[in-house]
Amino acid sequence: MSPPRPRKLLRASLKRVLVIASNYKPAAQDVARAVVAWLTQAGIEVLPDYDGTLDLSKVVKDVDLAISVGGDGTMLSVARRMGPAQVPTMGLNLGKLGFLAEFTEREVREWIAGRKDLKLEINHRMRLRCSVTRDGEEIIHYALNDAVIAQGVLTRLITLSMKVNDAHAIRYRADGVIVSTxxxxxxxxxxxxGPILTPGLKAFIVTPVAPHALTxxxxxxxxxxRLALRVDTPVxxxxxxxxGHERVPLAEGVAVHLRRAQRDFLVVSPAQRSYFDLLRTKLGWGENPRLSTPEEVV
Structure with missing residues (x-):
């Protein structure tokens, strides 16, 4: 099945917008309040979440757009808090990288004001549904980046058995295993x-962390x-x-079940900017490494 085609996000279609501010960046609160003021001035109803107390999985059902003010970490937090719910989410970047949160404060302000040449589109991003059964209760989490099984502070090898569609695939002895989107x-x-996957692909990467076997x-x-990773180590x-945020303790014999979530996360991006632009400008993809000369080393 081919990935869904991007949809245009039209400024005129907005009636109610959710604005979420990062709790970890002091400037985010002020910028979020400015965004609320711009939207209100444009005649758009606003639902602000300055302190992270709203249940996003419920309130997003009544909004047309969410604006995340912070950085990539804030976008990941918003995706987790939304759970399986869907709403297009625009990231206003106040952080360092800006890979998910692609927009500047100026771009958001000008788009709300009606800037015509800034075309936006809504893209689907695959999420992981991760479940663990403990004491007869299924605990479900959603990951936009990755799910990591590891031992934490101790650097001792652990053993994990992986099944794919109920068939045994491999037994890892490693510091941990990453399952990423x-x-x-x-x-x-x-x-x-690990390899880079373009966003339209519907696939997982399973990457061992410091595996004991070179193969x-x-x-x-x-x-x-469907993947299942079972802990086979009594540690x-x-x-x-x-x-990188929510933590679920695992005992020996407990399995983590992972599959593609039924609903993707919806990310708002500039239509003029390609994924490869992001790789080059944000990650330096394809650039030749420049080694410092002795005179440049401080």
Whole structure:
């Protein structure tokens, strides 16, 4: 199945907008209040979330757009808090990278004011549905970047058995295992030699962290498969970590079940900007490394 085609986001279609501010960037509160003022001046109803207390999984059903003010981490937090709900989300970047949060403060202000040449589109980004059963209760989390199973502070090898569609695939002995989406392919997995997947692909990357066997390399698995990773090590502190934030302790014999979420996360992007533009400008993709001369080293 081909990925959904991008949809245009029209300024005139907005009736109610959710504005979420990062709790970790002091400037985000002031900028979020400015965004609320711009929207109000444009005659658009606004639902602000300055302190992270709103249940986004419920309120997004009544809005046309969410504006995340912070950075990529804020976008990941918004995606987690939305759960399976869907609403187009625009990221206003106050952070360093701006890979998910692509917009500047000026671009957001001018688009709200009716700037004609800034065309926006809504793109689908695959998410992971991660579930663990404990005491008879299924605990479900959604990851936009990745799900990591690792031991935490101790650097001891753990053993994980992986099944794909209920068939045994591999037994890892490693510091951990990363299961990432195409969005997450440029994050933790990339630093360990994993491939970059373009966003339209529906696939997982399974990347072992410091594997004991040299033949255990990252593998790309079709997004229509179901994965199960079982902890086979009797050690403490093994945990599932969602997008580097939410942590679920795992005991020996417990399995983490992962599959593509039924609903994608909807990201608003400039129509004029390609994914490869992002790779070049944000990650320096394809650039020749420039080694410092001794005179340049301080």
């Amino acid at each position: 195409p969005v997450g392919s440029t994050a933790y997995s990339l630093s360990l030699g 255990n390399r990252p593998i790309v698995i079709s997004g229509d498969k 403490d502190e093994v945990a599932l970590v969602i997008d």
